[in-house]
Amino acid sequence: MNIRLEETADWTAVYTIYAAAFGQSAEADLVQRIHKDGDLILSLAAYDGSAGPVGHIVFSRLILNAAPGVKGAVLAPLAVVPSHQKHGIGSALVAEGLERLKQAGTDLVVVLGDPNFYGRFGFSPKLAKKLRTPYDGPYVQSLALSERGNEAHGPVSYARAFAELK
Numbered sequence: 001m002n003i004r005l006e007e008t009a010d011w012t013a014v015y016t017i018y019a020a021a022f023g024q025s026a027e028a029d030l031v032q033r034i035h036k037d038g039d040l041i042l043s044l045a046a047y048d049g050s051a052g053p054v055g056h057i058v059f060s061r062l063i064l065n066a067a068p069g070v071k072g073a074v075l076a077p078l079a080v081v082p083s084h085q086k087h088g089i090g091s092a093l094v095a096e097g098l099e100r101l102k103q104a105g106t107d108l109v110v111v112l113g114d115p116n117f118y119g120r121f122g123f124s125p126k127l128a129k130k131l132r133t134p135y136d137g138p139y140v141q142s143l144a145l146s147e148r149g150n151e152a153h154g155p156v157s158y159a160r161a162f163a164e165l166k
C-alpha cells in the first residue's frame with residue numbers, strides 16, 4: 001500500500017471511492033467543491049499496486065475566529081472502498097495526513113466522526129468542547145498538533161463547501 005498525493009488523472013477513481021463507501025455522491029461532491037473553492041490543504045490517496053486508488057482523505061482549511069494565529073484544518077471526508085476496508089488503510093491515511101500537517105506547521109485538526117475510530121489517533125471530544133463549531137456534540141473531536149493547538153478556543157469557520165453539503 002502506497003500513500004501519496006493524489007494524481008489529477010485519478011479523480012474519477014477517487015469520486016468512485018466516496019460514492020461506493022458512502023452509498024451516495026454527497027461526499028464526493030464535497031471533495032470536488034473544496035478543491036474548486038481553493039480551500040484544500042491536503043488530499044492523499046492510498047494506492048494498491050496496479051489496482052489504482054482504494055482510499056482517500058481530505059483536509060481543508062479551518063478558521064479560528066477568536067484565535068487567528070492558530071493554524072487549523074478539518075479532516076473530512078475520509079473513505080476506503082468497501083472491498084479494502086478493515087485492512088488498516090483508513091488508519092494509514094489518517095496517520096500520514098496528520099504527520100504531513102504537523103510538519104507543515106498546522107496547530108489543530110478537527111473531525112466529525114466516531115470517537116472509537118478517531119480516538120486512536122488522539123482526537124478528543126473534550127478538547128473540541130472549547131470550540132464552537134456548526135456540528136457541536138459528542139462526535140466533534142479535535143487534536144492539537146502543537147502547544148498553540150491546545151489553546152484553541154471559540155467559534156470556528158469551516159470551508160464554504162460544508163455549508164452546502166446536503
Ligand SMILES: CC(C)(COP(=O)(O)OP(=O)(O)OC[C@H]1O[C@@H](n2cnc3c(N)ncnc32)[C@H](O)[C@@H]1OP(=O)(O)O)[C@@H](O)C(=O)NCCC(=O)NCCS
Nearest residue numbers: 021078079080085086087088089090091112113114116117
Ligand atoms: C471509516 C473508514 C474510512 C475506515 O477505513 P478502514 O480502512 O476500514 O479502517 P482501518 O482498517 O484502518 O481501521 C479499522 C478499525 O476502525 C474501526 N472502524 C471503522 N469504521 C468505523 C466507524 N465508522 N466507527 C467506528 N469504528 C470504525 C473498525 O472496527 C476497525 O477497528 P479495529 O482496528 O479495532 O478492528 C471506512 O470504513 C469507510 O470508508 N467507511 C465508510 C465511509 C465513512 O464512514 N467514512 C468516515 C466518515 S467520518
